[in-house]
Amino acid sequence: MIEQHLAVLPIILPLIAAPIILILGRSLLAWGFATFVSAWACVLSWQLLAAVRADGVVSYAVGGWAPPWGIELRVDAANALVLLVVSALSTLVLLYSKDSIEKEIKPSRHFLYYTAHLLCLAGLSGILLTGDAFNLFVFLEISSLATYTLVSLSSDRRCLTAVFRYLVMGTIGATFILIGVGMLYMKTGTLNMLDLASRIDIYESSRTINTGLAFIMVGVSIKLALFPLHMWLPPAYTHAPSAVTAFLASTATKVAVYVMIRFIFTVFGVAHVFDEMRMGLILLVLAIVAIFKCSYMAAVQSNVKTVLAYSSVAQIGYIVLGLSLVSVTGLKASLIHIFNHALMKGALFMAVGAVFYRVGSVDIKAFRGLGRQMPLTMAAFTIAGLSIIGVPLTVGFVSKWYLVTAALEQNHWVLAALVLAGSLLAVVYIGRILEAAYFQPLHESHDPEKVKDVPWLMLAPMWALVLANIYFGIDTSFPTEAANSAAEWLFQNAEVVVSKPEVSQ
Amino acid sequence: MNLWQGLAPSTLVSLSILVPFVGALLVVAGGKWPNLREAVTLITAAILFSIVLAITSYTFQGVELRLDVVELFPGLGISFDVEPLGVLFALVASFLWMVTSIYAIGYMRGHNERNQTRFYCCFALAISSVMAICFSGNLLTLFIFYEVLTLSTYPLVTHAGNEAAKRGGRIYLGILLSTSIVFLLFAVLGTYSLAGTLDFRAGGIFDSSHSKIALSVLLVLFCYGIGKAAIMPFHRWLPAAMVAPTPVSALLHAVAVVKAGVFSVLKVVIYIFGLDKLKDLATTDIMLYVGTATILLSSCIAMTKDNLKARLAYSTISQLSYIVVGALLASPIASAGAALHIATHAVGKITLFFCAGAIMVASHKKNISDMVGLGRRMPITMVAFAIGAISIIGLPPMAGTWSKWYLTVGALQADKLLIVAALMISSLLNIAYLLPIPIKAFFNASAGESKPWTWADTKEAPLPMLIALSITSVGCLVLFFHPQPLIDLINLIPGVSTSVEISSNLKGES
Secondary structure (H helix, E strand, O other): OOOOOOOOHHHHHHHHHHHHHHHHOOHHHHHHHHHHHHHHHHHHHHHHHHHHHHHOOEEEEHHHOOOOOOOEEEEOHHHHHHHHHHHHHHHHHHHHHHHHHHHHOOHHHHHHHHHHHHHHHHHHHHHHHEOEHHHHHHHHHHHHHHHHHHHHOOOOOOHHHHHHHHHHHHHHHHHHHHHHHHHHHHHHOOOEHHHHHHHHHHOOOOHHHHHHHHHHHHHHHHHHOOOOOOOOHHHHHHHOOHHHHHHHHHHHHHHHHHHHHHHHHHHHOHHHHHHHOOHHHHHHHHHHHHHHHHHHHHHOOOEHHHHHHHHHHHHHHHHHHHHHOOOHHHHHHHHHHHHHHHHHHHHHHHHHHHHHHHHOOOEHHHHOOHHHHOHHHHHHHHHHHHHHHOOOOOHHHHHHHHHHHHHHHOOOHHHHHHHHHHHHHHHHHHHHHHHHHHHOOOOOOOOOOOOOOOOHHHHHHHHHHHHHHHHHHHOOHHHHHHHHHHHHHHHHOOOOOOOOOOOOO | OOOOOOOOHHHHHHHHHHHHHHHHHHHHHOOOOHHHHHHHHHHHHHHHHHHHHHHHHHHHHOOOOEEEEEEEEOOEEEEEEOOHHHHHHHHHHHHHHHHHHHHHHHHHHHOOOOOHHHHHHHHHHHHHHHHHHHOEOEHHHHHHHHHHHHHHHHHHHOOOOOHHHHHHHHHHHHHHHHHHHHHHHHHHHHHHHHHOOOEOOOOOOOOOOOOHHHHHHHHHHHHHHOHHHOOOOOOOHHHHHHHOOHHHHHHHHHHOHHHHHHHHHHHHHHHHHOHHHHHHOOHHHHHHHHHHHHHHHHHHHHHHOOEHHHHHHHHHHHHHHHHHHHHHOOOHHHHHHHHHHHHHHHHHHHHHHHHHHHHHHHHOOOEHHHHOOHHHOOHHHHHHHHHHHHHHHOOOOOOHHHHHHHHHHHHHHOOOHHHHHHHHHHHHHHHHHHOHHHHHHHHOOOOOOOOOOOHHHOOOOOHHHHHHHHHHHHHHHHHHHOOHHHHHHHHOOOOOOOOOOOOHHHHOOO
């Protein structure tokens, strides 16, 4: 019976568990239950991936109502992979957060954290699995509201301004998506994605459809923090609790990238978006500027979380760059980087959270001498940092390789050189932090006895991600095959026309 | 010579990389017991040398040693393939690791250095990656372990942990990582997209269908991307790395890092481009003259340095460009000279650095101007220095004679008289900045010393250091009289040969 409903369980389980946690109230029980649910969702997403590999597409009609009138959940190679990333990261972060939030969130609010986290997980899973455009908006709003709550839980008062800015920009983004979907509905009369695809196909060029496309693209770009719409991200990531940042940095923006991919490939079609509307060039230029400007900004920050936040925007630039190349290799590079970046940034933010746990600050000065005091944490930071730079034998190298190969395939030699040059800035911003940790003595105000490595419950998820960084950097078969089948599937079905329903109403 | 008869030949390749790696782990495990830890290092080095000797004998027998480890990308992965040039480098590296370990024991204890466990561990890791570079079967494997070498030697360069070490480390890592990411990785990916493969093949992997312009650009990218070859203007990391303890400088400047650089250049020239193709490319001559300029400029800079290690660093930059020039001359005999220079320069330069370290530990002197009359107090060291200097200059009866000989003949054969002149001028400059040191040490008395000399006056370096520098200086002599094993090895390299064909030009015929 579970197999029948496999597609909807990753959404429903966290959705039901969230209010139960509100009732459970007490911190330890809330944590245990939340982690259990998240782990279960992770197992289910793994099974979904296996099912997709076997059958190609898994389609599920919610409540038994058949599409296109009912809401359809449609799982294919692309979203199964991203769902696995999201649920695995969620479980690891929940394990990590038991100790981490003790120092960053008031104890009376811990249960709110777990509730909001599960709601966010439910929302993100919903975005990934749904095959209905309006349903996507609904889940987008659920996850966004949950993330605003999560960011605001920090005991640091500065989080409130950050949250407010995030809220305003995020709502504008979501509203734009809604307007875009509304315009599509106005013209085609349907909200199901496949149905939309076949009906949009009928119109050669329509101002309504194109405006809808534009609104959706801008709205999604805000959500995925594409330069120059990224201004909400650095303050939000800096002032949120570390566990929240670790989760969001790995998942929220990647899900938005997935939304963009889904709308481009499945709903509108590659020809429409890239050939007629010239989105490829726009995305390419914005991606390059994002990479360089944000890597530079990362290199001059003094708060390590802000460094990593700007680094995230730069990495999103790499992902969008792969997308803008409009080739199977380019899309494959983007999908691989979605997977790899989650591993890298998750580990980095967890390490920073561990530093905050012991030292109480995440300024670069706070990292001084930690190479000696907190060796395991800094070793994790070093390896994940090397991965961001793109050193061989880590996942970061694999991503860079595919991205540059995709660029060279289309004879974009200058573009390939630019991608590699961007790594140099990563050497600078990671190197500054490592130099502080390994070359400077511990600050006098800190007690060497107290500054030691963090509890194992925080170290274990951190090191699980770090070891995954190295493992998937050497045995690349799993993410590469998954990304390959996803990219090929998306391109093959980019122009799919499902049987045209009667246009009469 | 082969103690490892029972094992399959390919296993020897993986052993050569794993043995130093395991040794590094054991060093960390035995960190609390210094004598045990040092014993681990020495035993590991001896085992590695015997493995390399076994691989050498297999190479002479013509046995193929291939090993595919793991596929990173579709159709492309980490794989190893033993060929004679790699065996030459491996012999040099493994032998000199043994000697350097003996030296390091004397130095680290004589200087009372901290963090000795980290030192020996990173040493072993660096040697492990050098072995992987020696036996790499494709450009991807070479690149991966080239980067691992950079990272594993960084803690060695910044060993002292002070501000100067940090600054030196920053320049070191900055230049090496930047050149390898922006130029070398770009060149590797460009090669892959043009040729469809990254395997090292005799005669090169490009054919006539590939555009000459693209290949010319790739050549420049490779030359500058391999920053460890210290071609100007990307040479600054070498003098910056002088902040490292002297055993590290000996390792960097004779054995591991710099030789990995020029070895990579030779491998790319012989097995990726192919010597014949190289002649057709427009940028070969450009890079040839850049290399020649490096030879001369760095020799001139060396003359201005009073700090001994700095002078030796610039001397190394100059000598490395000998190998690069030899490679780019694109002739069998010039390449033979370049390959032989890997061995002869290694032995000569390591002797000089060993002496510099001995002088520092025994008499605390770093500047050449302070070393006047030092021969009274440190006769063995200064004799060894003289031997090493003569080898670097290229005069008989020291090893450097042969490699300089082949390089000059190669330049003559290619009708590049400018380069012949540069090699000769460079020898004169070498004499000017190297020979005065032992001469002033022996023949000028320092102020206030006029009584006759006795052995009791000496205050030499600790015994392990003396043993090490004696071994290497004797090596310089031995290699002059018995270069044949190395030359036989070099003649096995496809497309490379030490036999001189009389050019019709020289005979006066058309």
